[in-house]
Amino acid sequence: MFNRIARFIPVLQWGRTYDRTAFSNDMIAALIVTIMLIPQSLAYAMLAGLPPEAGIYASIVPIILYAIFGTSRSLAVGPVAVVSLLTVSALAEVAEQGTAGYGVAALTLAFLSGAFLALTGILRLGFLANFLSHPVIAGFITASGILIAASQLKHILGIGAHGHTLPELLSSLASHLSDINGPTLVIGVAATAFLFWVRKGLKPLLKRLGAGATLADVATKAGPVFAVVATTLAVWVLNLDDLGVRIVGEVPQGLPPFTLPSLSMDLIRALWLPAVLISVIGFVESVSVAQTLAARKRQRIDPNQELIGLGAANLGAAFSGGFPVTGGFSRSVVNFDAGAETPAAGAFTALGLMLAAVALTPLVYYLPNATLAATIIVAVLGLVDLTILRKTWAYSRSDFMAVATTIALTLAFGVEIGVASGVVLSVALHLYKTSRPHVAEVGLVPGTQHFRNIHRHAVETVPEIVTLRVDQSLFFVNARFLEDLLQDRIRPGTDVKHVILMFSAVNEVDYSALESLEAINLRLKDMGIGLHLSEVKGPVMDRLKTSHLADALNGRIFLSQYDAWRALSRGGPSTDAA
Incomplete structure (x- = not known):
């Protein structure tokens, strides 16, 4: 009974072995991640079009709930750049930024996302995320990174640009260039340059000055905090807000409030699809990071339980003044590198953020928006990977077209069109590839019993026999492909007397494929050609025996391809599997 409950509440498993060493490591990791999260949370709330405190709230209760229900020992949950961009894109369609309706819509979006994730996990449907190919996801994230960086330039320049697509953003920025605020520009450029330098140059500098590895690492992770304090x-001191520098202003002190999402059917109808898209993208990003980090410590995660953990985190955000969250790449890597042993590190991070929400928020009153924008730009440009275009072009032109199309549509028409096109392209790419299974004509390797592609190896062939090795299961999507292939290969008047379908790689034959095999059998029979099968797997053979094909086959079924070759080319003995 306990194991069954612990399966859905992983904290009951790792909590039983929690010790002082794990506590110490988790506390250190939590301290480092908390320092990193304070400016990041404020920045991502601004990106989502919400008050800065919403970023802090979205990083407290969700982290605690994920620590209870999640399976990753290192994943750090909270606001992330791509999900924040998807959030602002979805909310812009239903409410105006700065209004109460906008905040309620954000809560509702988090609620719908959490409900969808949790339900998907309970139904154990995590495998559906596999239909999103990695190249398409990489293309979407790259385009989103470019969009996010472009959307933050208005804060760096101190102007009032707007837009949700790259052409709109660039056009709006260009039309407002005359309104650039000088002090804001200095702060934004300086903060951006400093943060880029911190990423690459601070750690080596501190080591040259004699600092220990741990101190240098912590100082590097705290780079955004230095930028926040300085600006x-x-x-x-200089009263730059009087010169037009836009600041965060008053941030309410206190713990996350209890909030309620709206159950308005009109709002739910408007937000359910964006909620599903946010859930899918968030889950794919989160589970990819979690699996990568788990593999480094020879641990494993349960994707279906991860859905439940992320669902609980988003539901927590909906009832505590937040917005949609997921596992973040940068903070999870920091958490891992800092030595986090268990999800308790996330709970300790939440405690640190509670302290910040209660005591530190007055200190960010004069924090310039330009600094938060610099934090976002530096973070998201690390997500931009244009090399994926070169890599996919060299490896697979179909994958390249999917990546390039996803990037282009996201930049030109916005993130919702981009992510929707990514899903459609991933499925379409999968269907295209499965609709054209690899089928090779094979011959006997001299001196062996092995058969290989006649176009790749020097093999023995017999004019009267054509052997086709089918390298994929046969079902409705690709059934006609084999028919067309044989029709092109076996023409009337041919010398071919036998066709052997080598089924060593076929794991399933569905009813549509069975009908295609029956059609092939009738056509070859009319031509006076025998149709034979070889190396049919047991489960496939069991299904075929229940069909009409097994009795009507104009040929035989052989246990091995070599048996078929000997029997049909020389009339020798054979081993019949039927």
Whole structure:
């Protein structure tokens, strides 16, 4: 009974072996991640079009709930750039930023996303995420990174640009260039340059100055905090807000409030599809990070339980003043590198953020929006990977077309069109590939009993025999492909007397494929050609025996391809599997 409950509440498993060493490692990791999350949470709330405190709230209760229900020991859950961009894109269609309706819509979006994720996990449908190919996801994230960076340039320049697509953003920025605020530009450029330098240059510098590896690592992770402190002090001391520098302003002190999403059917109808898209993208990003980090420690995660954990986190965000969340790449890597042993590190991070929400929010009153924008730009440009275009072009032109199309549609028409096209392209790419199974004509390798592709190896062939090795299961999507292939290969008047279908790689034959095999059998029979099968797997053979094909086959079924070759080419003995 306990094991059954622990399966759905993983904290009951790892919590039983929790010790002082794990506690110490988790506390250190939590301290580092908390320092990193404070400016990041504020920045991603701004990106989502929400008040800065929403970012803090979205990083407290969701983290605690994931620690209870999630299976990854290192995943850090909270607001992330891509999900924040999807959020602002979805909410812009139903409410105006800064209104109460906008905040309620954000809660509803988190609620719908959480409900969808949890339900999908309970029904154990995590495998559906496999239909999103990695190249398409990489293309979408790359385009989203470019869009996010472009959307933050208005804060760097201190102008009032707008838009949800790259052409709109660039056009709006160009039309407002005359409104650039000088002090804001200085702060934004300086903060961006400093944060880029911190990523690459601070750690080596500190090591050259004699600092220990741990201190240098913590200082590097705290780079955004240094930028926040310096620019906030500059605005406060120099009264730069009077010169037009836009600041965060007053952030309410206190713990996350209890909030309720709206159950308005009109709002739910408007947000359910964006909620599904956010859930899918968030889950794919999260589970990819979780699996990568788990593999480094020879651990494993349960994708279906991850759905439940992320669902609980989003439901928690909906009832605590947040917005949709997922596992973040950068903070999870920081959590892992800092030595997090268990999900308790996330719970300790939440405690640190509670302290910040209660005591530190007055200190960010003079924090310039330009600094938060710089934090976002530096973070998201790390997601941009244009090399995926070169790699896919060299490896697979179909994958390249999928990536390029996803990037182009996302940049030109926005993230919702981009992610929807990514899903459609992933499924279409899968169907295209499965509709054209690899079928090779094979011959006997001299001196062996092995058969290989006649176009790749020097093999023995017999004019009267054609052997086709089918390298994929046969079902409704690709059944006609084999018919067309044989029709092109076996023409009237041919010298071929026998066709052997080598089924060593066929794991399933559905009813549509069975009908195609029957049609092939009748056509070859009319031509006076025998149709034979070889190396048919047991489960496939069991199904075929229940069909009309087994009795009507104009040929035989052989246990091995070599038996078929000997029997049909020389009239020798054979082993019949039928």
